[in-house]
Amino acid sequence: MLADFSWCDTPFRMKAKIIITPKKAVLDPQGKTVQTALEHMGYTGVTGVHIGKYIEIDLAPGTDKAAAHAAINDAAHKLLSNPIIEDYKLEIE
Amino acid sequence: MNFSVLQFPASNCDQDAVHAVRLLGHSARLVWHKDASLGDTDCVIVPGGFSYGDYLRCGAIARFSPVMQAVKQFADNGGLVLGICNGFQVLTEAGLLPGALIRNRDLQFHCENIFLKTATPDSPFTSQIPAGKILRVPIAHGEGCYFADEETLAKLKANNQILWQYCDANGNLTDTANPNGALQNIAGICNEKRNVAGLMPHPERACEPLLGSDDGKWIFESIFAVLKNKTVAAAA
Numbered sequence: 001m002l003a004d005f006s007w008c009d010t011p012f013r014m015k016a017k018i019i020i021t022p023k024k025a026v027l028d029p030q031g032k033t034v035q036t037a038l039e040h041m042g043y044t045g046v047t048g049v050h051i052g053k054y055i056e057i058d059l060a061p062g063t064d065k066a067a068a069h070a071a072i073n074d075a076a077h078k079l080l081s082n083p084i085i086e087d088y089k090l091e092i093e
Numbered sequence: 094m095n096f097s098v099l100q101f102p103a104s105n106c107d108q109d110a111v112h113a114v115r116l117l118g119h120s121a122r123l124v125w126h127k128d129a130s131l132g133d134t135d136c137v138i139v140p141g142g143f144s145y146g147d148y149l150r151c152g153a154i155a156r157f158s159p160v161m162q163a164v165k166q167f168a169d170n171g172g173l174v175l176g177i178c179n180g181f182q183v184l185t186e187a188g189l190l191p192g193a194l195i196r197n198r199d200l201q202f203h204c205e206n207i208f209l210k211t212a213t214p215d216s217p218f219t220s221q222i223p224a225g226k227i228l229r230v231p232i233a234h235g236e237g238c239y240f241a242d243e244e245t246l247a248k249l250k251a252n253n254q255i256l257w258q259y260c261d262a263n264g265n266l267t268d269t270a271n272p273n274g275a276l277q278n279i280a281g282i283c284n285e286k287r288n289v290a291g292l293m294p295h296p297e298r299a300c301e302p303l304l305g306s307d308d309g310k311w312i313f314e315s316i317f318a319v320l321k322n323k324t325v326a327a328a329a
Contacts, residue, residue, distance in 0.1 A: 084193045
């Protein structure tokens with residue numbers, strides 16, 4: 001019999017973390033504006049700022065990691081990012 | 094002619110498109126985003142607005158709606174599809190048009206009248222625009238900066254797929270006349286088959302002098318002319 005862990009689900013939670021960034025060739029006016037602001041504030045050595053998105057997807061406990069990776073990779077390509085203008089990184093924890 | 098104007102949650106130029114088509118003497122009806130069929134349709138208009146709240150990316154969610162599957166099929170069969178503003182974004186997200194629309198380069202929402210130069214009369218959306226005529230039509234968008242990679246851009250040019258470009262009152266394609274930073278001042282394009290087009294400006298808001306300009310009607314007149322020829326050809 002499985003132990004009842006419903007009182008504490010934190011250790012068993014799985015998450016997919018997707019970081020989406022604009023492709024290098026794509027104009028990123030937000031990044032440019034923030035870079036300029038950083039320079040005006042006196043932060044030196046900043047050679048680029050790229051602003052993207054961070055998406056976290058909660059997965060049901062016990063989900064197969066490899067299968068989840070394949071499915072979310074597919075979703076990231078079709079919906080979560082636009083491959084014409086964005087790159088993404090996917091991690092499952 | 095029967096026009097179908099799609100209606101997504103937060104479309105807001107759907108009624109304007111219906112009004113413009115009816116004003117110009119043709120019939121138009123709204124098609125709800127959950128409808129899986131377009132019915133008897135000669136042309137589909139994907140209207141402006143903020144479909145699904147523009148969540149994630151403009152047009153990203155609308156692309157997966159049941160009605161868009163019907164539009165894809167309609168387009169694959171050669172049907173005429175025009176995407177205006179958010180409709181243009183939906184068509185690029187759906188892969189019916191190449192490239193993407195990103196944030197305006199100055200990060201501002203632009204709501205103003207601009208000038209458009211028609212790059213080619215060779216399309217169902219531009220054939221009736223008088224030669225050399227500069228169109229004065231409004232824009233209203235925050236994410237209208239057209240982007241495509243170099244390869245796609247070269248293909249667009251080689252196939253004459255750029256339909257409209259932002260210009261000044263005299264027709265010059267200057268950088269100051271470009272409201273959003275679009276590559277090559279691109280305001281609107283068509284697909285390789287030339288039956289699907291999209292543009293950021295709003296021709297449907299400029300079809301009667303009362304609204305300050307009726308230049309937008311030339312785009313609709315072009316569509317009517319093609320459909321009329323088709324009907325005549327089918328009857329013959």
